[in-house]
Amino acid sequence: MSTKILVLFYGYGSIVELAKEIAKGAGEEGAETRLRKVRETLYPELIEKFHVPVENTNDIPEVSYDDLRWADGLAIGSPTRYGNMAGGMKTFLDTTAPLWSAGELYGKPVTFFTESSTIHGGHETTILTMSTYAFHFGMVIVPLGYAxxxxxxxxxxxxxxxxxxxxxxxGLDENEVKIARFQGKRIAQVAKKLSGS
Incomplete structure (x- = not known):
């Protein structure tokens, strides 16, 4: 039985490309993958005013609780918003209390990814703010280290x-692609060990 990895994201640009590369890396490790997005929470007038390319993810299904239950491991990504995760991702994670109260994600491995328009725009703090979710769920946080x-x-x-x-x-550069692929492989490896699949 293959390991099951959910790659979950909010956003439309390079965060989608990172998500796809992470899913490819997990697939190269033999995992079955699901690519899912969270529901948009921006007001329609802001989407229009700022030309947000929501159509870029029309072919990717919205996440359901069943996707999280299905997964042996998760990769969660959001662009940074003032050094924090985007509101859309936060809104979705805030709705997952039924999974928390039932302990349905307890012990599952999770890893995080992000994007920011500037080099010091919150890459690390955004990952750290997303990781607090995992602490409360009792998940196993899987960083990359310097492997x-x-x-x-x-x-x-x-x-x-x-x-x-x-x-x-x-676009992603060569290093970013390699790191994302490695992250996919890494979460699949850890999930396989922890799930015994």
């Missing part, structure tokens, strides 16, 4: 906390 050389040599995105993207440039 691959790209984490030490990157000048854009990626750190021992998790994969990330420097959003001031278009």
């Amino acid at each position: 691959i050389p790209e984490i030490s040599s990157t000048t854009t995105g990626g750190s021992p906390y998790g994969s990330s993207h420097l959003g001031s440039k278009k």
